[in-house]
Amino acid sequence: DTGVSQNPRHKITKRGQNVTFRCDPISEHNRLYWYRQTLGQGPEFLTYFQNEAQLEKSRLLSDRFSAERPKGSFSTLEIQRTEQGDSAMYLCASSSTGQGDNQPQHFGDGTRLSIL
Amino acid sequence: KQEVTQIPAALSVPEGENLVLNCSFTDSAIYNLQWFRQDPGKGLTSLLLIQSSQREQTSGRLNASLDKSSGRSTLYIAASQPGDSATYLCAVYTDKLIFGTGTRLQVFP
Numbered sequence: 001d002t003g004v005s006q007n008p009r010h011k012i013t014k015r016g017q018n019v020t021f022r023c024d025p026i027s028e029h030n031r032l033y034w035y036r037q038t039l040g041q042g043p044e045f046l047t048y049f050q051n052e053a054q055l056e057k058s059r060l061l062s063d064r065f066s067a068e069r070p071k072g073s074f075s076t077l078e079i080q081r082t083e084q085g086d087s088a089m090y091l092c093a094s095s096s097t098g099q100g101d102n103q104p105q106h107f108g109d110g111t112r113l114s115i116l
Numbered sequence: 117k118q119e120v121t122q123i124p125a126a127l128s129v130p131e132g133e134n135l136v137l138n139c140s141f142t143d144s145a146i147y148n149l150q151w152f153r154q155d156p157g158k159g160l161t162s163l164l165l166i167q168s169s170q171r172e173q174t175s176g177r178l179n180a181s182l183d184k185s186s187g188r189s190t191l192y193i194a195a196s197q198p199g200d201s202a203t204y205l206c207a208v209y210t211d212k213l214i215f216g217t218g219t220r221l222q223v224f225p
Contacts, residue, residue, distance in 0.1 A: 004159075033212070042120070042205050042215030043160070056211065091159055093213075104150060105213060107160040 002026070004108035006092050012114045013082060020078045021111045025094030032075050033105060034067055035091040036060065043091055049075060050097070079113075087115045118143045120208055122216035129223055135193040137219045139206035144184045146208040151180050151191050154203045154218070163204075164191070196223045 005024040013019055025032045030051050035043035046065070047057045051072040061067075064082075069075040079086055089112050093105040119142045129135060139149070148167050152160040164173045164180040166189070172181040179192040189206055203220045207213040 006159075035213075040217070042207070042217050043213070045212040045214070048212065093160075104162050104165045105209075106162065107152075109159040112157070 004092055004094050004106055006090075006108035006111050008111060009109065010112045010114070012116065014116050015082055015084060017082055018078065018080045019082060019113060020076055021090055021092075021113075022074060022076050023092030023094075023108060024074045025092070026106055027073075029094035029096045029106070030072065031095045031097060031103075032069055033093040033095075034075070034077050035093065037089040037091055037110070038087075046077075082113075082115050084115050087113055089113075118146075118208060118210060118214050120206060120214050120216040122204075122206060122219050124219060125217070126220040127222070129196060129221075131196060131198060131223055131225050133196050133223075135196055135221070137191040137193070137204050137206075137221070139189040139191070139216055141187045141189075141208045141214075143210075144187055146184065146210055148209045149180075149182055149189050150207050150209065150213065151178075151189075152205040152207065154205060160205065193221075196221075198223050198225055 007022045033048040034046040037043040049069040064080045067077045089110045091110045093107045095103045095105045121140045150165045151163045166173045166182040177194040182189045201222050203218040205218045207215040
C-alpha cells in the first residue's frame with residue numbers, strides 16, 4: 001500500500017501564473033477528493049470524483065480552478081491566473097465504496113502553494 | 117448547514133496526563149465521524165472512524181465516542197506522550213467531509 005501521493009510538495013509562483021498539481025490515489029480506491037486548507041483552519045472541500053466522473057464541486061471552486069481525472073486513476077487540479085488568496089495547502093484524499101459510503105478517506109501530504 | 121466546532125483550540129499538558137478533546141456538530145444526519153492527526157506541514161493521518169450506528173471506537177491509547185443525538189464526539193488520549201503533539205481534527209461525513217478547526221496539542225516532557 002503506497003498511500004496517496006501528491007506532487008509537487010511545494011510550489012512557489014508569481015501572481016498571475018498558472019499552476020497544476022497532481023494526485024495519485026491508493027490504487028483500488030475509486031473516489032478521489034480535493035480539499036484546501038489555510039493556516040489555522042481545517043480543510044475545506046473543493047470537489048470529488050467517482051472514477052472519472054466529477055460528482056460535486058464546491059462554490060469555493062471558482063472558474064479559475066479546474067480538476068480532472070481522465071482515466072479514473074490520478075487527478076490534476078489546475079489554478080489559472082493565481083491570486084494571493086490562493087496560497088494554501090491543497091490536500092487530496094481517496095476512498096473506496098466497497099461497502100457504501102462509510103469508508104475512511106486517506107490523505108496525501110498535500111501541495112503547499114505560495115503566491116508571491 | 118453543517119458546522120463542526122472543536123474545543124479547546126489549543127492545549128498544553130505535561131507528559132502522562134489523560135486528555136479529552138471535544139468536537140460538536142450541528143446536524144446529526146451524518147454517515148460517520150472521523151478523527152485525524154496532522155503534524156506541521158503534513159497531511160492528515162486517520163486515527164479513528166466511528167460509524168453513525170456506533171457509540172465508540174478504540175485504538176491503543178485512543179478512544180473516541182459519538183453521541184449523534186446531541187451532536188458530540190470526544191477523543192480520549194490516555195497517558196499522553198510528547199510524540200502525541202500535533203493538531204487533532206474531527207470531521208463529519210455526509211456526502212463530503214466537513215472539518216472542525218482542530219485542537220493544537222502540545223505534550224511536554
